[in-house]
Amino acid sequence: MNYALEVTGLKKHFGIVKANDGVDIKVKEGSVHAIIGENGAGKTTLVRNLCGLYSPDEGDIYLFGKPLQLKSPQDAIQKGIGILHQHFMLVEAFTVLENILLGAEPDSKILFRKEKGRKEIQEICKQYNLEIDLDAKTGDLPVGLQQRLEILKILYRGAKLIIFDEPTAVLTPQEIDSFFQIIRDLVKNGCTIIFITHKLKEVMEVSDEVTVIRDGKSVGTYCIKEVDERILANRMVGRDVILQVEKPVKGAFGETVLELQNLKVTGNKTQQRINNINLTIREGEILGIIGIAGNGQEILVESVLGFHHIDYGTINLFGQEINNKSTVNYRKRRDIGCIPSDRLKEGLVQDFSVLDNSYLGFQHEPSLLNKLFLSKNKVKKRAEEIVEKNNVKISNLSSSIMSLSGGNQQKLIIGRELYDNPKLIIAVQPTRGVDIGAIEFIYKNLLERSAEKAAILLVSNELEEVLSLSDKIAVIFRGEIMGVGKPEDFTKEQIGLMMAGEKAGEETVRHEKSV
Amino acid sequence: MSNFISPSIVVLTLSIATPLFITALGGLFNERAGIVNVGLDGIMLSGAFTSAVVSYYTNSAFLGVIGAIVIGLILGVLHAFVCIKLQADHVVSGVAINILAGSVTVFLLQMIFNNKGQTPTVSTIGNLGKTFDSIPLLGTILHNMSYLTILGIILVIASHFFLYYTNAGLRLRSVGENPYAAQSLGINVKLYMYGGVIAGCALAGLGGAYLSIGMLNVFTKNMTAGRGFIALAAMIFGRWTPLGGLLASLFFGYVMAIQISTQGLSIPAQLVESIPYIATLIVLVFAYKNAKGPSHTGKAFSNEE
Amino acid sequence: MKKASKINKIIINTIPSLLAVLGALFVGSIIILFIGENPIEAYKAMYNGSFGNIKALANTLQRATPYIFGALSFLIAANAGLFNIGIEGQMYMGAIFASIIGFSVTGLPKILHLPLTLVVSMLGGMMWAYIPALLKVKRGVHEVISTVMLNYVAFALTGYLTVHVFHEPGLVAQTFKVNSTSILTELVATSKLNTGFLIGIILSIIIFIFLFYTPWGYNVRVNGFNSRVSPYAGINNKRIMLLSMISSGAFAGLIGAERVLGVYQRFIHSFSPGYGFTAIAVGLLGKNHPLGIIPAAILFGALETGGVAMSLQVDVPRELGLILQALIIVFIASAQFISKKLVKMDERVK
């Protein structure tokens, strides 16, 4: 058997952090090889070692049987290694075409021959069925398309070994399906794929082999046919993990907490708007919003939070109309908790410590103040409580928030937002990019809150997640609601159709009214 | 009152705008490479000084221009090293360059010419002169056009071509926007950063040369009189593009030219003088919306994130 | 254990700065040698002229005062993510306002007149900072362009007021002398060091407490680091920008007030050698920290007064003081790189 990649005893330490501490991996040529591990296990570090961004402290790497020494990313690209980074590496101000060609401009040494490149790219697009507007500004594209662009970058460079670092974290189910199709096409064309993910279902679906990494060391490599999700989860975390959500049986829901009537918001983003939205959430109810990213979910949430001018319709919160009452001050109400979709940009201040992030948004809470001043003791007590209750792994409250892994950052945010038992919880992509241990924890937490009569607005790309957590779902398409109902009222196909713009039948609509 | 458009207004506009757009172009190369440079004024001043000194000793204004470019290069290396290698705050480095240039030029004037005010007169670069005098209207404009103005316009066009039509230009722009992306694609980010900053500073030096040996034949202390800051503003006004910087400078130069030519009014001088600055503000209010510079400009970049 | 690490941190932060100053002095001494003077003599004169006795110290602090206000002005805007290079213009506006209220209001006791004058000078600076703030928030006009332009307008406007409206007859372009009830009391005789310095120190401490111990200061810092998170944290991004810029203007106005009420006792045309621009360097050197700027301002004051004192004793031009200043800025800025490296090494050892 030929190996596309062999890694033995790879080590990379950052100071005291042993990010990679002896990784062994053998990837068969022409296979799809998954790598899984908890947050902070060392997956991304491994990838960076393989693409010339880091140079390993120890260990050997063989590429197609030949020893590999990388001095720079350029080296890796020349040797046929293509990487899709966990955090996109795109120039947002450039067009799609420019992003693809950057660094691999068509032949001429000096002149930038865009049009020549365009033809070549169009060929590739056709071959792999990847549709994209080459002249669109990258920053304006939804994440799904940005990822498609990242893939095109790799294909254009003619990579033999392609490494995807958590490619599906930001994709919708449809996008994931077509992504898997791309992977299969790539394999057919002779590529070898390394695929990093937190989603075991995807591992089972698309890969041939899987390597588990824990604490910087590889635990083992398994043929996919010999394992199942439960085993993998156990290997990853070192204990059994509950993979299925067990929704508790709920009684009747309470009072209406949030009501949107004929809501129309244009907002300031050219890309998105919402129109004629009618939704209600009651105490103890979880409403899940389903839709392909970029169909107005963001603006919907932001409108509820009061970031936008309401063009038409009303928002009722706790029985009060809050139209255009700048809810920037919603924090003062203390009754809303919000888990934003992008934890680094919308949920945390990267330059602050864990402690200072632990009360972000609650800085005006009387319970944290001593007269006019923030009380160090009160703040600290609260932070300690959050950290302990939510099992956030930190070395020290005063350490930088960036020294936490993504999963732990997410836990801190959740702990912070739910601390005061808010009556309304807005959770946007609450599990994006976090490992299964953390997912389990987040689900448990949300369900607990719901059992205690909190109303929850859940927005997520994870169809499974929404269906299993929600009491009621609404499908959004181009800013309008296509249908509302209980999760079990729809088949997956129906949901898929609604996500693509088909209105639900009369039946289901009536159903909503009677609930 | 004068006409709003006449050959002499055009000549004046070009003369005021030339040091601005050359320097704005220099600022743009800095920022496109991700480095803020508020030291443009100091670099201009150094360029003005060096070109005058070189021109004085060699009797060649051409060598003077080379000298200005070289001093720009040297200060560029300094600025780049401090900002890129030592990862110091870009603004700090720029402010230091301004203070350094202001004091060192006077210091050297004293050392070299035993006079803190100005150099002796030196050879100048000169204007196009008689060649095109026969052309009506345009003749006057061309007659008074400095070779450096022409060089400046050529550089603006060349820079436009470079940034938008060459591979290196594409890469330079990517470095200012997202160096991590550029790096992941195998682009030698630091090379482009150094290149952009050094080339940009050389241009600022050239902008300074226009003041001392382009339009005049002497260096006087602090002769930039804040033009480096106006150039910085012109760069932003021009949305970080070469042609934009040119147009912004021409606009500013034009309003200034009109103000200068509007002589003998009975309004207090100070109020008349404010016109170009206020006019610029008004144009900004009405014709300008949310321009954003290269998104990584001003931030530190390090290999190991 | 914790204390030790804190001390460690302070050492790691100060040693490179000290080394930087030494490095700059070393380069300076080469220049001094080059012009044929004795560097040791020169530096001794410099030290004596800036810290040698109470008078010298007073001179240094006097000179540092505008930098304290200026750096506060810069950092409060910087904390909200704005680059205010219009401090100079805002300062002139504050100064002219201070002088007008200073001479035109009569019959008020000092306890009312002085505060009134200070407040109005702050209003002058605020007014001038409000324009770029508003342009930024409403029209997205980059504050660098607008403040550069407004500096020139402020020079012209104050020039006009000084020469044509409030001109005290005579050769000098200056306004009338302010009334004694609005004067900032001199602290050390003949040094012109006045209570303005104390006000500066107190304000630095207040700003420090405000930024790091109050929810509103927290809001400002959040917004400065990550304006996108602001709305999620209940912070009005635009309001913070406006308020920060306006406060920045208020501090800039106080530079002017201190010079007018404490030093010249009137507005004098073109009185500033560029306090507002140098203050930017002071602010950055103090890492935009309200307490960090105090030593930075004093260092700058010392270099300037020491530089002139040096030229009194030794035959070196006053420009050398400025050259040293620039060198020290570069060295200190670069030394922060060494600091970072040291911190990393420190962590690694642990």
Add this chain to the structure above:
Amino acid sequence: KDNNQVNSNENIANNENVSGTDEGEKVKVGLLTGVAGLGDKSFNDLAYDGAKQAEKELNIELKVVEPIDLASTEGLLRDLANAGNDMVIGVGFDMAEPMNIVSQEFPDTKFAIVDAVVEQPNVQSLTFKEHEGSFLIGALTALMTETNKVGCIPAMDIPFLNRFTNAYEQGVKYINKDIEVIVQPIGSDFSAFNDPGKAKNIAASMYSQGIDIIYPVAGGSGTGLFEAAKDANKYALGINSDQDYMAEGLVLASMMKRVDVAVFESIQDVVDKSFVGELKLFGLENNGVGLSEMKYTKDIIGEEVINKLEEIKKGIIDGTIEVIDVTAQ
């Protein structure tokens, strides 16, 4: 080049052998320039020249200090007095208040101030009737203009410079009321004294609009005017020192302000022990201000005009022509 101008002065030449080889202790002189510092092409440079000349020819020890800002001048005057200087000279009108204070603290030290009056027994005030010189050169301008449109470029619109500008205008109008005088300042901040570029732009614009003679009152910026004059081949005037050489044949004449002479003489008073605290006025009558010798332009100007100027000069001196000093109200 700068030193030559001082040498050419007769007063100084006469005094050369008086004290050159004096025995005894050297007289210590401290000179504090204005904030603009040396190299201002104006009173600071001229005062410096005078003091340097004294250093060369009289038995003195000279110390020159440039202040960093206005606030520091008082302290520096005091430092200079404290340092044991027999004489302390302050340059510039803005030094009047500090000197008034410091001179009282040191009654035994001799002081001199340029361009301002300080009424203390140990202070010599050296002031100049620039308006007289400016009037005279205005008259010359009026006699020479062909377009009946002349210009004046002061650095700023400030009282000190307006004395020059207004008297210049008065001189022009004295000859011919119909001549238009256009005054255009360079700027509003201190950089206006060091912006030859903008001065050139303004001058070029003036020339292109039919103005044929321009008077600069702008220190170091004046250089720009001479360049514009060369480009346009039109006339300019010089100021403070003899600047006729700066555009030979085009600078019709320079309005000389002999700060150098005044400072030299004041130092000489101290050396000769004849120093009295008094107001020394320098005007046309004692050649403290006046026109340059017009080395390159005599022929262009012509005998007739020069005679006329002599006549006016006499008129000013004997008071038949009254020149207005706008700042003296």
